[in-house]
Amino acid sequence: MKNLAVFIDSKNGQISESSKRLLDLSSSWLVQNGLEGIYVYGFEEQSSDSFNSFSSIKQYIHITIPGLVNNNQVIAPLLEDIKQKEIDQFFYVKSLLVDSIAAFLAESLSIPLVSNVIKLAKVSDGYQLTKSIFSGKATLTTEINNNSFIAAFNKSFTFETTSQAGNLAISQAVIALGTDAQNKLIENYPLTGAIPLPDAAIVVGAGRGFNDPSNWGIVEDLAKELGAATACSKPVSDLNWRPHHEHVGQTGVKIAPKLYIACGISGAIQHLAGVNGSRKIVVINNDPEAPFFKHADYGIVGDVFDVLPRLLNKLKSH
Amino acid sequence: MKILVCISVVPDTTSKITLDSTNTRINSEGITFIVGPYDDYALSRAIEIKEQTQAELVVLHVGSSDSDALIRKCLALGADRAVRIDTAALDSYQVAQEIIHYAKDQSFDLIMMGKESIDYNSGIVHALVAHGLSYNHFSPVMHLELDANKLILEIETDSGKSKVSTTLPAILGCQEPIAEWKIPSMRGIMTARTKEIAVISPIHSNFEQHIAAHVVETERLQKMISAEDAESLIDILKSENLI
Ligand SMILES: Cc1cc2nc3c(=O)[nH]c(=O)nc-3n(C[C@H](O)[C@H](O)[C@H](O)COP(=O)(O)OP(=O)(O)OC[C@H]3O[C@@H](n4cnc5c(N)ncnc54)[C@H](O)[C@@H]3O)c2cc1C
Ligand SMILES: Nc1ncnc2c1ncn2[C@@H]1O[C@H](COP(=O)(O)O)[C@@H](O)[C@H]1O
Numbered sequence A: 001m002k003n004l005a006v007f008i009d010s011k012n013g014q015i016s017e018s019s020k021r022l023l024d025l026s027s028s029w030l031v032q033n034g035l036e037g038i039y040v041y042g043f044e045e046q047s048s049d050s051f052n053s054f055s056s057i058k059q060y061i062h063i064t065i066p067g068l069v070n071n072n073q074v075i076a077p078l079l080e081d082i083k084q085k086e087i088d089q090f091f092y093v094k095s096l097l098v099d100s101i102a103a104f105l106a107e108s109l110s111i112p113l114v115s116n117v118i119k120l121a122k123v124s125d126g127y128q129l130t131k132s133i134f135s136g137k138a139t140l141t142t143e144i145n146n147n148s149f150i151a152a153f154n155k156s157f158t159f160e161t162t163s164q165a166g167n168l169a170i171s172q173a174v175i176a177l178g179t180d181a182q183n184k185l186i187e188n189y190p191l192t193g194a195i196p197l198p199d200a201a202i203v204v205g206a207g208r209g210f211n212d213p214s215n216w217g218i219v220e221d222l223a224k225e226l227g228a229a230t231a232c233s234k235p236v237s238d239l240n241w242r243p244h245h246e247h248v249g250q251t252g253v254k255i256a257p258k259l260y261i262a263c264g265i266s267g268a269i270q271h272l273a274g275v276n277g278s279r280k281i282v283v284i285n286n287d288p289e290a291p292f293f294k295h296a297d298y299g300i301v302g303d304v305f306d307v308l309p310r311l312l313n314k315l316k317s318h
Numbered sequence B: 001m002k003i004l005v006c007i008s009v010v011p012d013t014t015s016k017i018t019l020d021s022t023n024t025r026i027n028s029e030g031i032t033f034i035v036g037p038y039d040d041y042a043l044s045r046a047i048e049i050k051e052q053t054q055a056e057l058v059v060l061h062v063g064s065s066d067s068d069a070l071i072r073k074c075l076a077l078g079a080d081r082a083v084r085i086d087t088a089a090l091d092s093y094q095v096a097q098e099i100i101h102y103a104k105d106q107s108f109d110l111i112m113m114g115k116e117s118i119d120y121n122s123g124i125v126h127a128l129v130a131h132g133l134s135y136n137h138f139s140p141v142m143h144l145e146l147d148a149n150k151l152i153l154e155i156e157t158d159s160g161k162s163k164v165s166t167t168l169p170a171i172l173g174c175q176e177p178i179a180e181w182k183i184p185s186m187r188g189i190m191t192a193r194t195k196e197i198a199v200i201s202p203i204h205s206n207f208e209q210h211i212a213a214h215v216v217e218t219e220r221l222q223k224m225i226s227a228e229d230a231e232s233l234i235d236i237l238k239s240e241n242l243i
Helices: A017-033 A072-084 A096-109 A213-226 A234-238 A269-275 A291-295 A304-317 B037-053 B065-077 B092-103 B125-133 B186-192 B232-239
Strands: A003-007 A038-042 A057-064 A087-093 A113-123 A126-133 A138-144 A149-153 A171-176 A184-190 A202-206 A229-232 A259-263 A280-285 A298-301 B002-006 B009-011 B033-035 B056-062 B081-085 B110-114 B136-147 B150-157 B160-167 B170-174 B197-200 B209-216 B223-225
Touching: A003 A017, A003 A096, A017 A038, A017 A087, A017 A113, A072 A096, A072 A171, A087 A096, A096 A113, A096 A149, A096 B125, A096 B136, A096 B150, A113 A138, A113 B092, A126 A149, A202 A213, A213 A229, A213 A304, A229 A234, A259 A304, A280 A291, A280 A304, A291 A298, A298 B232, A304 B232, B002 B037, B002 B125, B009 B065, B033 B037, B033 B065, B037 B056, B037 B065, B037 B110, B037 B136, B037 B170, B056 B065, B056 B092, B065 B081, B065 B186, B065 B197, B081 B092, B092 B125, B110 B125, B125 B136, B125 B170, B136 B160, B150 B170, B223 B232
Parallel strands: A003 A038, A003 A087, A038 A057, A057 A171, A087 A149, A113 A149, A202 A229, A202 A259, A259 A280, A280 A298, A298 B223, B002 B056, B002 B110, B056 B081, B081 B197, B110 B170, B136 B170
Antiparallel strands: A113 A126, A126 A138, A138 B209, A184 B160, B009 B033, B136 B150, B150 B160
């Protein structure tokens, strides 16, 4: 039994909520499975107190990226580091960047990579990994009889913690990835929305029921008040009422927030495919027969132009 | 130029997923299977590139002969020939190992896949294959232009969108709006009948995995709140720590 590696996501030095939960899970997992320690890998510098509330962390390794990360040569320095550290298991919360790194590690180390893990358990001759499939419509539990594996966690993962004392100062290191001669960045178009949709803990979605792009003010106001990201259905982005990257569903972004509030959206199966992973769903629609109500935790049959302003008022009055 | 498109075969997006009596398998009765929607985008763009450059276009599927009719449809759309690796696709990792084994000495210049399959949604097969073959890798790709021996791509990233250039050989995971889905022509359907679907044996992957349980998602609460009382929603959400 050796070490566990955890890749974390952070912005401006702040570790994301899902990565914090993953570190919590990892500390408990370590104790339950007799692993030695945790190596944390990330893509930003971290202050020494970032890890105060987590235990058993051996080192934080800051990976610096001079260019793009889209081929083997670039990632090779990281592999060298990992090989020295005797790491058996790798955990991360799904992201495009780490997916690519994890795939490289899986191939180079010949260990399985399991995606969309929501639950993890030790069994007598291996591990049980439960993953979310069919965009959250079902789960699948597989057993792997291999001590080494990479688990890519879906944001909606669950776990039971055993409480742990925190680490004080932990050691830090830096690894530079290689430069990429073949792949070149031409231009970046950062997301404009205040809160990036795939990361949002709360999402307010709006559909064709809003009739016209000029009616989106109330959606944005509500989202702002809740600290939520805005989303839309596909016809809304097809009509150019909202930007393409806001469209959720089978052909758009898949979200797994703790709360999804769907307003003026009928609940077509292709839309549900992108939002099934939400912990709780609220549906507001003026048609009591709208299929979305069958997939809602809380439903309100009403006009969005009446209900949304009242919800906003109530929120503001608190 | 030689292009490979890898297709998954998945339940139609409108299917209601249920389990069979063993509770470990999806009940396939009454389900219509389709080529994965993202894979269909990859194939559509590959066909356009083939028409533009006279490239050879091969379609690959890891799965049983149940998928042959859908593979035939890809041939009708314009692929030159198809390869089927004859084993059940259980997992993205296993599928990737099969594709790597097949493609490693085939010298494809460009391998196109969907950004993710819609059954397992791993979004990882293309990345695994790219690293297994030491190809350049990008996903999800929304636009693809050929520029001499370079590719100009528009991709989604964790923080937005980027425009990048890459060199061949490369592997791409595709999503809309990279191309419009295509419909086979009568002539395409006729010529597809004589095209080859080569069936090759699997290698079987190097780790054991079996399905222990399959659970269809629990039902939602479906609690209704009357419109007059809409404000009470806020109290409920607060009490559940959702806001
Ligand atoms: C292959 C394929 C892929 C697709 N992928 C996606 C996808 O990724 N994402 C996606 O969203 N869709 C997708 N679709 C489209 C999907 O089938 C639906 O057409 C779409 O989701 C409907 O969007 P909507 O609910 O906004 O519009 P509508 O179906 O027009 O519904 C509008 C709803 O608003 C309600 N409404 C109207 N006025 C009000 C009001 N004043 N107050 C309250 N409610 C009101 C109506 O009762 C209705 O239920 C896909 C379709 C196909 C065929
Ligand atoms: N059984 C399969 N045969 C061939 N290609 C596949 C298969 N499964 C997945 N793929 C390809 O890999 C992509 C990503 O799949 P996944 O990693 O499972 O989400 C899909 O969009 C397909 O292009």
